[in-house]
Amino acid sequence: MRYWGLIIMLGASSACYVGPLGGGDDSTTGDTTAEEDASSNPGGSSDPTSMSGPTGSSDSVGETSAGSTSDAMDGSTSSPVDGSESSSGEMSGCEGGPLAAPIPGCAPVAAPSSGDIAQDCVDRINQFRWECQCLPPLARWSEAESCSDSQSSADQNGGGPHGNFGMCGENAQNTCPNWGSEQQVITGCLQAMWDEGPGEPFSAHGHYINMSSTNYSRVACGFSSSGAGVWANQNFSP
DSSP: OEEEEEEEEESSEEEEOOOOOSSOSOEEEEEEOEESOTTOOOTTOSOTTOOSOTTOOOOOOSSOOOSOGGGSOOGGGOOOOOSOBOTTSSBTTOTTOSOSSOOTTOOOOOOOOOSOHHHHHHHHHHHHHHHHHOOOOOEEOGGGHHHHHHHHHHIIIIIOTTTTTTTTOOSEEEEEEEESOHHHIIIIIHHHHHTTOSOSOHHHHHHHHHHHOSSOOEEEEEEEEETTEEEEEEEEEO
């Protein structure tokens, strides 16, 4: 069975994108959703449009989504990125600093797999940040990767999306639940998250907000594989 949808956590918030599985004939389309309360876990519902807490409440408490585009620099000093390097080593169009908003329809081709899926995940997030909005890269949070793998496994095996949010010391989390392969997470799920773009409410744009936030300096990508597919959490931290 194939599922489509998304889930996020920021500050005390989370988001996830339910991706395509390898087999089956059925398909379901769901909306993107986000939680801003670490205590409100989606509970692993198979309905990708239902990502509220166990009580079904849509109320959000806790920290609001930081790093929104209202805090970004005015894009008037920046020209569109064309992918070439300037004489200073900066991406052409990035000399003026981060763009106020991402380039519309930005979909850079993912690099071939390095053989290190955690590094590929970090590189892909940074590719969107830099090539689509001239944002500085996030560091690879290597010391949290083992925990993020265990967390992804616990979520996949009964915990549900964001069921163990916070166990690795993260401040925000995006989740790709049960995608068909690790490569689909890199090329498909992360692109879908970035495509949410800036805006309100957080529930509709939270994945992008987490990926583009300047409040975080590092990210740890965790993966878990089972017969249900590949589960991937991206944990963000200052």
